[in-house]
Amino acid sequence: MIGSLSLDQLRVLVAIADTGSFSAAGRQLMRVQSAISQTIATLEAVQGVTLFDRSGHRPVLTETGRVLVAQARTVLSSAARFETVASGTRQGLEPELALAIDPLVPSGPLIESLRALHEIWPHLPISFSTEGLGGALRLLRSGDVALAICLLLPTVPDDVSATPLIHVDMIPVAAKNHPLASSTHPLGRADLEHHVQLVLSDAMDRGGPGYGLMGAAQWRFVDLARRMDFLLAGFGWCRMPRHLVAGHIEAGRLVRLDLDDDARGPDTPLTIHAAHLRDRVPGPAGRWLLKDFKQRLGG
Structure with a gap:
């Protein structure tokens, strides 16, 4: 009534x-x-x-x-x-599946996994939060999300259980009309430090640790898509996930930069993890999503 x-x-x-x-x-x-x-x-x-x-x-x-x-x-x-x-x-199903998704996560396989999950549990509410560097871990600890698919830098924290899902190659790029794109020699730190570096940062901790930073001219972004807009417009250079820039490179809109050993740094790709707090294990839908998503990624 x-x-x-x-x-x-x-x-x-x-x-x-x-x-x-x-x-x-x-x-x-x-x-x-x-x-x-x-x-x-x-x-x-x-x-x-x-x-x-x-x-x-x-x-x-x-x-x-x-x-x-x-x-x-x-x-x-x-x-x-x-x-x-x-x-x-x-029956044990979580009342809501709350996810934090790092912007570096490939969208295609995630969408297909969520489409399949929706067919099994069509009435399960699902909420998303797309967070920049550090944001997903913060949401896990606050209890706002139960599961994060994200980077964990520099290491996996002790209070988090994490499973590696995919390695993301980060490659240095600039717009075709950017001065760095026309270089005829490998670029060193001295070449890069005179140009704006477009940096993905933590919205809540702008002064937090940086990775692969060089030079004083750093423009910081929380939104990966917005950073892409500035990159394509020729405002600076940055390292971007290969899967996000491959099409732009093929079309000639972006150019992969050739960095020397000093500027290149470690070639180890970034690792995307499926993470949850050790004392808060995902429910059946969350576990199903992780298994399906990992299979679609080839894991």
């Missing part, structure tokens, strides 16, 4: 609208016609509206009735989702 309104009254109203008559609605709901008529009469009296024009052979929805039938469908759909989530929780 919602105040003076019940879900049963809404079911009867929708059944009449769908079947076209009180008697057909009674057959569908396995009730006598008089019970259907009484339910609608009570609903109209309590709400102070006329839902059906009964002057003809068949009841016809009034303008108010048509609007309220649409509202009734919405309420009944929400109630069904409510019951499904409650039922899943009783």
Whole structure:
């Protein structure tokens, strides 16, 4: 019961609208016609509206009735989702799957995994937070998310359980019209430090540790897509995931920079982990997602 309104009254109203008559609605709901008529009469009296024009052979929805039938469908759909989530929780399914996704994570396989998960648990609420460097770990520790697919730099913290999912090659690039793109020799630190480096940083800790930084001209971004815009516009150079820039390099919009040994640094790719707090293990949907996503990544 919602105040003076019940879900049963809404079911009867929708059944009449769908079947076209009180008697057909009674057959569908396995009730006598008089019970259907009484339910609608009570609903109209309590709400102070006329839902059906009964002057003809068949009841016809009034303008108010048509609007309220649409509202009734919405309420009944929400109630069904409510019951499904409650039922899943009783069976051990998490009531919500809250994820923090690093912007470096490849979107294609993740979308396909989530599409498959939705087919299994269509009513499971899923929330996303796309965080920059350090943000996913912060959300795990605050309890806002149960699972993160992210970088963990410089090492995996002691309070986090992490499984490596994929290695991401980071390659130095600049726009085709950037001065560095036309260099005829391997670029060293002395060459790079005179140009703006576009840096992905932690939104909450701008002065936090940096990785692969050189020179004083650093423009810091939280949003990877925004950094890409500035990169393509020729505002600076940076290291970007190979899978995000391969198409731009092939099309000639970006140029891979040739760095010398001093500027290149370690060639070890970055590792994307599936991570959760050691004392907060993901539920069935979270575990299923990780297994499926890892398989799609070839792991």
